[in-house]
Amino acid sequence: MRIIVCAKQVPDTNDVKIDHKHGTLIRDGVPSILNPDDANGLEAALQIKDEHPDTKVTILTMGPAQAGIMIRECMAMGADEGYILSSRAFAGADTRATSKTLAVGVNHIGGADLIFCGRQAIDGDTAQVGPQLAARLGIPCVTYVQKIEFKDEKTLIVQRQLEDGYQVIEVKLPCLLTAVKELNEPRYMTVKGILDAYDKPLTILDHNDVGMAPEDCGLAASATQVLTSFTPPPKGKGEMLSGTINEMAAYVVKSLTEKHVI
Amino acid sequence: MAIVIDKDKCVGCSLCLQNCPFNAITMVDGKAEIGEACTACGTCIDVCPVGAISKEETKKEGVDITQYHGVWVVAEQREGKLQNVAIELLGEGRKLADDLGCELAAVVLGKNVSAIADELGHYGADKVYFADADELEIYTTDAYSKVIYEAVEKYKPEVLLIGATYLGRDLAPALAVRLNTGLTADCTKLEIDKEHMQLMQTRPTFGGNLMATILCPNDRPQMSTVRPGVMAKAEYREDGKAEKIELAATFADGDIRTKVLDVVKAVGETVSLTDAKVIVAGGNGVGGPEGFELLKKLADKLGGTIAASRACVDNGWIDHSYQVGQTGTTVKPALYIACGISGAIQHLAGMQESGQIVAINKNETAPIFEVADYGIVGDLFKVIPAILDELDKRPE
Numbered sequence: 001m002r003i004i005v006c007a008k009q010v011p012d013t014n015d016v017k018i019d020h021k022h023g024t025l026i027r028d029g030v031p032s033i034l035n036p037d038d039a040n041g042l043e044a045a046l047q048i049k050d051e052h053p054d055t056k057v058t059i060l061t062m063g064p065a066q067a068g069i070m071i072r073e074c075m076a077m078g079a080d081e082g083y084i085l086s087s088r089a090f091a092g093a094d095t096r097a098t099s100k101t102l103a104v105g106v107n108h109i110g111g112a113d114l115i116f117c118g119r120q121a122i123d124g125d126t127a128q129v130g131p132q133l134a135a136r137l138g139i140p141c142v143t144y145v146q147k148i149e150f151k152d153e154k155t156l157i158v159q160r161q162l163e164d165g166y167q168v169i170e171v172k173l174p175c176l177l178t179a180v181k182e183l184n185e186p187r188y189m190t191v192k193g194i195l196d197a198y199d200k201p202l203t204i205l206d207h208n209d210v211g212m213a214p215e216d217c218g219l220a221a222s223a224t225q226v227l228t229s230f231t232p233p234p235k236g237k238g239e240m241l242s243g244t245i246n247e248m249a250a251y252v253v254k255s256l257t258e259k260h261v262i
Numbered sequence: 263m264a265i266v267i268d269k270d271k272c273v274g275c276s277l278c279l280q281n282c283p284f285n286a287i288t289m290v291d292g293k294a295e296i297g298e299a300c301t302a303c304g305t306c307i308d309v310c311p312v313g314a315i316s317k318e319e320t321k322k323e324g325v326d327i328t329q330y331h332g333v334w335v336v337a338e339q340r341e342g343k344l345q346n347v348a349i350e351l352l353g354e355g356r357k358l359a360d361d362l363g364c365e366l367a368a369v370v371l372g373k374n375v376s377a378i379a380d381e382l383g384h385y386g387a388d389k390v391y392f393a394d395a396d397e398l399e400i401y402t403t404d405a406y407s408k409v410i411y412e413a414v415e416k417y418k419p420e421v422l423l424i425g426a427t428y429l430g431r432d433l434a435p436a437l438a439v440r441l442n443t444g445l446t447a448d449c450t451k452l453e454i455d456k457e458h459m460q461l462m463q464t465r466p467t468f469g470g471n472l473m474a475t476i477l478c479p480n481d482r483p484q485m486s487t488v489r490p491g492v493m494a495k496a497e498y499r500e501d502g503k504a505e506k507i508e509l510a511a512t513f514a515d516g517d518i519r520t521k522v523l524d525v526v527k528a529v530g531e532t533v534s535l536t537d538a539k540v541i542v543a544g545g546n547g548v549g550g551p552e553g554f555e556l557l558k559k560l561a562d563k564l565g566g567t568i569a570a571s572r573a574c575v576d577n578g579w580i581d582h583s584y585q586v587g588q589t590g591t592t593v594k595p596a597l598y599i600a601c602g603i604s605g606a607i608q609h610l611a612g613m614q615e616s617g618q619i620v621a622i623n624k625n626e627t628a629p630i631f632e633v634a635d636y637g638i639v640g641d642l643f644k645v646i647p648a649i650l651d652e653l654d655k656r657p658e
Binding site for chain 2: 011013014016017018022024025027028032063064086087088090091092093094095096099120122123124125126127128129130131132134135136140141142143144157161162163164165166167168169170171172175181182218219222223224225226227228229230231232235237238239240241245246248249250251252253254255256257259261262
């Protein structure tokens with residue numbers, strides 16, 4: 001079985017802070033990481049490989065060549081090979097263009113029986129690329145997957161998260177699943193894995209390699225355009241209370257009562 | 263609109279490089295160069311001190327946008343019950359339709375949805391497109407996207423809004439690919455640009471650190487998913503009545519490729535954070551699952567509900583359905599009491615619109631105090647009992 005895991009290298013947005021005075025982001029020292037939900041997708045693929053050792057796990061990403069570091073990490077966890085779709089022509093891609101390029105990439109490298117994506121990336125937070133990729137490949141998709149079981153070689157029974165519970169869904173391979181963090185606990189890299197990682201094949205493909213014209217990818221193929229972006233204005237700071245705990249508690253209850261909030 | 267750098271003007275100060283959220287800029291021979299990670303967000307344009315960076319219009323072929331009219335909202339129902347987000351979308355959709363001078367329509371799919379179709383009329387829809395079929399009783403991506411795709415192709419709305427629920431975020435991208443149009447996720451603000459009569463879609467991105475306003479200039483419909491709990495609900499009007507139009511819902515073998523075997527409800531009470539008037543939320547400072555019992559006491563006293571930051575959910579202290587924030591639920595209760603929450607931007611993005619915010623935290627430098635109306639530096643296990651005592655003292 002061939003499993004493709006779509007992964008994205010993202011800035012760790014948890015470490016980003018806003019400089020409100022200048023309305024800019026402070027991203028000094030913010031590390032680039034494997035997108036957290038993608039790590040759950042990879043772990044799910046590796047668990048299948050643990051059970052069925054003849055499984056090949058391929059990492060596919062669209063991004064700059066530096067994403068190779070992230071792919072090596074995935075290899076150190078157990079992935080077998082990696083591809084980076086990298087070209088200036090891919091710049092400025094929205095989710096429509098990104099899913100198109102990934103779909104061409106998936107087909108170029110020979111397709112898969114099962115594709116994992118993370119639910120969403122922590123830099124864009126759209127949760128769109130996974131289901132859009134499935135739609136372009138013409139395969140069924142289940143998003144927000146929190147549990148996976150094989151019913152038989154060609155059929156999966158998965159749990160799909162809802163706000164207040166979950167659906168149990170049967171789906172046939174080939175299909176695409178998007179992983180949530182409840183799916184599993186991603187494994188750590190092992191020392192042997194790290195040593196082996198640099199012997200595994202990593203291929204960089206540009207738009208010509210996969211047979212895409214520049215006008216079919218990146219900004220040129222995007223439907224949406226960013227008009228402006230800005231840092232969210234801070235909400236005005238209120239009062240910091242002082243006194244003993246009992247005094248502060250009394251004050252806040254009195255104030256909220258006067259405002260008819262409680 | 264691609265970002266371009268005027269190499270003659272660029273002085274090589276590298277401010278753009280430091281401020282680029284996506285690390286897409288490098289210095290080549292002392293001049294800035296835009297790399298492939300660029301999302302055209304435009305942050306660099308604002309920080310460039312010499313005006314060397316600009317956006318360049320890229321002309322593209324789209325569809326004939328003059329063929330598209332009307333605002334549509336997809337009205338989500340579950341188990342035959344109209345979801346609140348649908349009423350919020352109708353409230354927002356009405357404003358957009360009025361600004362565009364067009365009709366507002368709702369689309370509802372399910373089994374025996376006639377009563378819901380009437381209800382949508384009471385909430386201000388001029389038209390309701392509905393489909394009734396056994397295959398539509400429970401949501402599946404394939405069945406829902408097929409019916410709505412065919413309807414959009416036939417009736418050509420210019421705007422299509424979908425709630426950014428777990429199901430809406432599944433439906434919208436599948437639909438956008440079939441319609442070959444753009445889609446903007448999780449919008450928190452929608453406006454009409456009156457000059458070009460197009461939709462301006464604003465959403466939090468980059469973990470809530472950045473807001474982006476997005477256009478879909480050349481393709482139709484302009485599709486957005488909208489965060490539940492953010493838009494104001496439409497008013498119920500007794501005399502509201504919509505024209506009802508039935509949609510075709512026929513399925514061939516192989517059209518629906520997933521089978522829902524079961525729908526399981528989370529055990530315990532269902533949380534409706536978006537409806538709560540009072541929320542008492544806990545963070546890392548709560549210390550463990552048992553810490554939420556004290557928060558529950560306060561929430562019960564105030565007729566509210568408890569909630570949690572992502573840290574608590576990640577620690578396994580509480581179910582994810584209680585999570586407030588960028589990757590959880592957006593809430594705006596009348597009162598939000600943050601207990602032991604430091605206030606990461608991702609959390610603030612989900613609660614800073616609350617009416618009144620009380621923050622209780624041991625660390626006086628916690629960012630939560632920046633958005634709090636009342637900040638109390640102290641141990642939540644002492645402060646909350648003191649507040650409970652004060653509440654008991656109040657006259658009935």
